[in-house]
């Protein structure tokens with residue numbers, strides 16, 4: 098059997114909120130359930146048994162070992178809808194989309210939801226490693242006396258919880274510090290980063306104002322728009338912010354041109370053509386192909402967030418396309434400098450030749466086609482929810498245009514990069 | 524939204540104290556539950572002379588499994604009848620009204636709790652001699668007065684039947700059953716005009732909207748959410764519309780009833796098109812649109828600025844013209860079919876006016892004007908256009924009224940209580956029924972016979 102066409106049929110997310118704020122009391126499961134339920138309500142899917150739901154969270158409690166399945170059970174989907182968790186750092190949402198799309202293409206399932214949720218407001222606090230060892234020893238003690246003597250060894254210092262870290266386990270550096278090194282290497286300026294940031298805010302605000310998100314976002318806990326959105330943001334205002342990553346002249350990255358910690362969830366509905374027809378759903382875009390790359394940022398000399406250009410090069414080659422063959426580019430803005438480094442690298446003959454093995458550089462893109470409905474700098478970036486946000490946004494952009502092709506690129510911790518192509522469905 | 528007094532004075536010690544203090548003791552009204560019998564007991568049926576509708580009334584009752592007794596001046600009622608139906612539509616002289624007085628007296632005395640009086644008459648405008656018209660008009664004065672005299676949750680209403688529709692079971696069935704049933708719990712003292720019309724009776728009287736697609740605006744909460752629930756109960760596929768900012772409660776309503784959520788501001792230029800697009804997902808055409816979305820921006824007239832004036836008129840009235848235009852265009856896929864229904868939510872403020880609500884009253888009176896005119900324009904397409912005018916309904920909107928004013932609004936009606944959103948919803952669902960084909964261009968007050976604007 099040859100693969101079938103797979104379509105993006107709809108999307109939904111809750112507005113993204115700043116961490117420690119409006120969604121303080123919401124768990125990943127709450128938010129993922131809300132995102133799924135909004136999708137169900139919009140597309141009249143109550144009681145429907147979908148092929149499967151794949152979603153995940155990056156910052157996850159141990160009790161959430163079956164997060165997605167629990168969210169499905171709490172939703173209005175049929176309880177007979179199977180589900181599983183996916184976790185690939187910031188690539189989670191897009192990778193989940195790739196997984197279900199492939200199953201639909203193979204005919205194993207006809208419909209699916211892919212998504213993700215993340216909260217750093219409800220992040221698990223781990224007990225201090227010393228305390229954990231002591232407690233385990235007490236737990237395994239054979240006699241009460243042994244247990245008491247084990248517990249007596251607890252010291253006040255052990256009671257401080259382990260802080261959740263946003264750092265790379267193998268380098269100890271935060272993602273921002275990694276990015277600052279790469280940004281310096283590529284000579285990305287502060288001005289260029291601030292300009293990209295302003296564009297993101299303006300594009301997102303304009304998209305909200307023209308009702309673009311009316312059928313992509315469902316309010317949650319009193320939040321109706323992304324809380325991080327600053328429509329009035331300007332290069333002048335951003336230029337007053339102090340750098341937070343990097344040192345000396347490498348210190349160009351501020352809280353403004355980096356994504357803040359954010360809470361939120363998203364979900365995307367995919368299906369085969371027949372399934373869409375049976376459910377009277379309009380295909381928004383065809384899911385064409387995807388590629389994931391990884392770079393050696395530990396021992397090699399590649400930047401932590403530089404995997405996307407590698408993935409893009411391979412994906413373009415496999416599909417016989419050039420970088421210029423797209424009408425929309427959705428490049429996840431982990432930091433403004435990430436996007437700018439990717440663009441610079443893809444224009445650079447030496448990088449493209451030596452690293453990507455190409456005779457010609459991938460070249461430049463038409464910047465007016467980049468993140469035209471805003472991206473993570475404005476919306477915020479609840480790690481696993483970003484993929485779903487971008488897939489749904491791009492699918493709707495393509496549907497509005499009625500033709501054309503879009504490229505999605507998402508960088509992730511661990512030197513990962515997930516990229517995909519969508520095409521307007523005819 | 525709770526009415527503590529009604530709950531309090533109906534149970535235990537509260538009841539005793541209330542009786543001693545002479546507090547108003549509103550009855551807990553019987554309200555519809557699926558499978559409920561039409562009325563709890565027998566129905567007394569009488570009339571003036573050879574009532575032209577009596578046979579049809581008896582058949583309708585029989586069909587509903589309700590037995591009836593003949594109501595005459597001499598009938599002695601052994602058990603409490605649940606309702607009285609009196610056909611005065613043949614009366615043309617004032618003398619004949621004595622028959623009504625003599626018959627209804629004993630019947631009403633015997634009437635049980637949550638009793639119903641339905642008087643049938645002939646639309647006065649269709650009676651072309653002065654005494655005949657006066658006699659028929661007199662029925663309105665009688666039912667309105669009896670509405671005020673009814674006790675224990677009872678209601679009195681009037682069906683004014685056009686001469687061509689006399690004895691026509693098809694057009695009488697749905698209006699009569701509505702007024703007898705608990706679905707009209709908060710409708711009293713109101714006339715409903717019934718015209719001749721082709722009626723496709725509903726296959727299942729408990730699910731009269733089965734297979735129909737209904738759009739309900741302002742459905743995220745309050746009355747609109749309840750309309751959505753009642754329509755779903757009646758078998759309709761509901762598309763629930765509300766502003767994007769209310770999307771979370773809208774989704775909850777849609778998921779609860781198995782409907783579709785459409786986040787849309789009804790004032791958007793393309794609102795009609797977006798509704799039609801959502802409809803076409805479910806069906807080629809729309810069967811019912813309920814214009815319920817509404818806002819208030821209260822201020823004394825002299826302090827009302829352009830924004831308060833304009834926004835209320837835009838949401839409550841102008842948006843309906845824009846949406847109707849698109850949905851009534853026969854070339855619109857997902858537009859309203861011939862034989863479909865348009866139902867708007869007006870308000871008794873639009874009838875009686877209200878201090879501080881000139882903008883709101885303008886919009887709601889405008890709705891009444893719209894309904895009356897459009898119903899005539901669409902008569903040949905058999906599309907009915909009606910409005911309900913709610914009185915004081917217990918919602919978030921009325922919960923914001925200061926307590927003293929609220930308590931007055933709540934009690935100043937024949938049933939001594941505020942209505943529930945479901946009462947408005949039931950009246951709207953009645954207009955939507957296939958059997959209501961003969962009811963068009965009307966404004967039905969759902970106000971417990973409020974004295975405001977009466």
Ligand SMILES: NC(=O)c1ccc[n+]([C@@H]2O[C@H](COP(=O)([O-])OP(=O)(O)OC[C@H]3O[C@@H](n4cnc5c(N)ncnc54)[C@H](O)[C@@H]3O)[C@@H](O)[C@H]2O)c1
Pocket residue numbers: 740741742743744745746747764765766769787788789790815816817818838868869870871912913914915916917918919920921
């Ligand atoms: N509550 C009463 O006593 C009462 C009395 C008379 C009439 N009414 C009328 O009944 C209707 C419902 O009232 P309610 O008491 O449920 O009010 P409500 O405020 O609880 O609900 C009104 C709903 O309409 C929605 N809405 C407002 N503007 C909208 C727009 N532009 N587009 C889409 N949706 C919009 C709101 O978001 C809300 O969900 C209104 O037309 C109101 O004027 C109410």
